[in-house]
Amino acid sequence: MIGRLNHVAIAVPDLEAASAQYRDTLGASVRAPQDEPDHGVRVVFIDLPNTKIELLWPLGEDSPIAGFLAKNPAGGIHHICYEVDDILAARDKLRADGARVLGDGEPRIGAHGKPVLFLHPKDFNGTLVELEQA
Numbered sequence: 546m547i548g549r550l551n552h553v554a555i556a557v558p559d560l561e562a563a564s565a566q567y568r569d570t571l572g573a574s575v576r577a578p579q580d581e582p583d584h585g586v587r588v589v590f591i592d593l594p595n596t597k598i599e600l601l602w603p604l605g606e607d608s609p610i611a612g613f614l615a616k617n618p619a620g621g622i623h624h625i626c627y628e629v630d631d632i633l634a635a636r637d638k639l640r641a642d643g644a645r646v647l648g649d650g651e652p653r654i655g656a657h658g659k660p661v662l663f664l665h666p667k668d669f670n671g672t673l674v675e676l677e678q679a
């Protein structure tokens with residue numbers, strides 16, 4: 546079911562500093578910030594030869610990453626995103642296997658304009674998993 550690793554997301558306390566570090570110190574290709582108000586984050590994508598890094602910064606009062614940053618003030622790996630061919634079929638199988646699909650279970654459009662879903666970290670070895678329709 547899961548396919549390519551689409552991105553690894555890192556929550557950061559300072560998006561400009563993290564972007565500059567990846568661009569200047571690590572010599573990576575860093576895209577411009579994009580606000581995702583529906584998801585309560587501002588994101589910066591970093592293109593790697595085999596996947597992407599998604600830097601996440603909280604946008605708005607009730608950002609879903611605010612709690613994570615409060616617990617991890619220096620930042621940290623927040624989630625991993627796998628691609629799936631059919632996100633609704635994936636959702637239904639995951640539910641049938643007892644995994645918790647977050648939110649109301651309906652895919653929402655993510656940062657790449659594709660439907661995404663999130664799976665509870667407690668069901669996947671303490672790792673928040675995002676699925677993105679390939």
Ligand SMILES: CC[C@H](C(=O)O)C(=O)SCCNC(=O)CCNC(=O)[C@H](O)C(C)(C)COP(=O)(O)OP(=O)(O)OC[C@H]1O[C@@H](n2cnc3c(N)ncnc32)[C@H](O)[C@@H]1OP(=O)(O)O
Nearest residue numbers: 581584609612613623647655656657661663666671672673
């Ligand atoms: C623009 C879209 C973009 C894209 O790629 O397309 C994105 O990726 S948007 C990313 C931001 N959106 C989300 O993360 C949505 C899904 N996340 C959630 O619904 C919440 O963050 C949730 C439910 C995972 C955690 O909620 P909260 O922060 O309120 O913490 P809880 O106390 O409810 O957490 C319960 C339990 O889980 C642990 N936890 C929380 N976040 C993570 C995490 N990122 N990785 C691993 N574990 C996590 C938390 O520590 C609690 O554990 P406990 O042992 O009970 O303390």
Ligand SMILES: [Co+2]
Nearest residue numbers: 554599626675
């Ligand atoms: Co993501």
